[in-house]
Amino acid sequence: MRIYSKIAGTGSCLPEQIMTNMDLEKIVDTSDQWIQERTGIKQRHVVREGETTSTLAINAAQKALDAAGVTAEDIDLIVVGTTTPDLIFPSTACLIQNVLGCSGIAAFDVNAACSGSIYALSVADKFIQSGTHKRVLVIGAETLTRMVDWNDRTTCVLFGDGASAIVLESSNEPGILSTHIHASGAHGDLLNATVGVSTGLKNEPNGGLKIRMKGNEVFKMAVLTLGRMVKETLKANGMNKSEVDWLIPHQANLRIITATAKKLNMDMDQVIVTVDKHGNTSAASVGLALDEGIRTGQIKRGDILLLEAFGGGFTWGSALIKY
Ligand code: UT7
Numbered sequence: 001m002r003i004y005s006k007i008a009g010t011g012s013c014l015p016e017q018i019m020t021n022m023d024l025e026k027i028v029d030t031s032d033q034w035i036q037e038r039t040g041i042k043q044r045h046v047v048r049e050g051e052t053t054s055t056l057a058i059n060a061a062q063k064a065l066d067a068a069g070v071t072a073e074d075i076d077l078i079v080v081g082t083t084t085p086d087l088i089f090p091s092t093a094c095l096i097q098n099v100l101g102c103s104g105i106a107a108f109d110v111n112a113a114c115s116g117s118i119y120a121l122s123v124a125d126k127f128i129q130s131g132t133h134k135r136v137l138v139i140g141a142e143t144l145t146r147m148v149d150w151n152d153r154t155t156c157v158l159f160g161d162g163a164s165a166i167v168l169e170s171s172n173e174p175g176i177l178s179t180h181i182h183a184s185g186a187h188g189d190l191l192n193a194t195v196g197v198s199t200g201l202k203n204e205p206n207g208g209l210k211i212r213m214k215g216n217e218v219f220k221m222a223v224l225t226l227g228r229m230v231k232e233t234l235k236a237n238g239m240n241k242s243e244v245d246w247l248i249p250h251q252a253n254l255r256i257i258t259a260t261a262k263k264l265n266m267d268m269d270q271v272i273v274t275v276d277k278h279g280n281t282s283a284a285s286v287g288l289a290l291d292e293g294i295r296t297g298q299i300k301r302g303d304i305l306l307l308e309a310f311g312g313g314f315t316w317g318s319a320l321i322k323y
Contacts, residue, residue: 273289
């Protein structure tokens with residue numbers, strides 16, 4: 001009998017502090033109208049001093065554990081999608097494990113930029129399918145505003161902070177039907193943060209750490225790739241577009257989300273949209289949208305969910321799930 005991973009509970013955490021488009025108008029040469037028209041974003045949550053990727057993640061994880069009706073001792077693996085770890089090491093997963101108090105179980109980070117949530121979900125699903133692990137805490141958490149260049153209007157208006165968590169459980173019933181992950185390192189120069197330990201920090205503010213993106217080119221690739229991704233996912237499961245109840249996309253740009261929904265012949269009321277409130281929270285975004293859909297009662301048990309993401313690397317991925 002096939003072993004599936006089933007979503008037992010979800011949770012999320014957003015920092016209390018909100019930055020609106022009007023707040024950004026005071027910092028860079030931009031306008032609320034431009035940001036809303038080009039991206040759909042109205043506001044984003046921004047961490048305060050003392051808040052980190054792991055503090056947000058721990059909060060989200062606790063809510064997911066509560067929703068699943070389990071405690072940290074019931075978890076046997078932690079996988080965290082993040083590109084903004086608290087530290088180089090220990091990994092964010094280890095920091096989270098320490099606070100949750102489930103010492104001894106494996107815990108590691110996955111860096112796939114904005115596709116981090118799907119990559120982490122895919123890795124966790126493989127562990128459960130193999131039969132070695134029964135209950136996995138899958139987290140997507142980011143504090144991207146810590147590496148945003150607040151002088152660059154082409155990027156600083158896009159990103160926000162947040163964390164999401166999913167408790168995945170082994171089950172004989174579906175479950176995650178399939179996951180699909182891909183990458184193209186050849187496109188790394190279109191979206192990146194080009195400082196690191198090995199290449200060395202720069203003698204600039206924040207060590208030269210900042211996000212750089214050729215937005216227009218990323219946009220075109222994202223729309224094209226996500227269209228192909230949707231086809232690949234449905235084909236692998238012998239399913240039609242009409243069988244998908246909910247699209248739960250990475251929340252980078254409302255225009256990308258709308259284009260993907262159109263390719264699925266889906267109305268926007270079958271799409272969970274949070275980009276207006278959260279901005280692009282990278283690895284946290286798909287999980288944040290999933291949690292919102294579940295907690296608002298829109299997503300119901302038995303619904304077919306298509307999760308997808310595209311991001312720096314390039315990386316991209318999808319998951320088809322019977323909730
Ligand atoms: O999550 C990872 C994946 N990331 C994405 O999927 C993001 C993909 N890219 C995008 O979402 C869009 O390309 C952006 C929202 C980043 C940019 O939108 P766009 O429609 O592609 O704009 P553009 O880059 O072609 O820029 C159009 C104009 C430019 O001015 P000129 O050259 O036409 O005079 C920009 O300088 O808009 C200008 N511009 C701005 N104006 C006001 C760029 N940023 C801003 C801004 N406020 N914040």
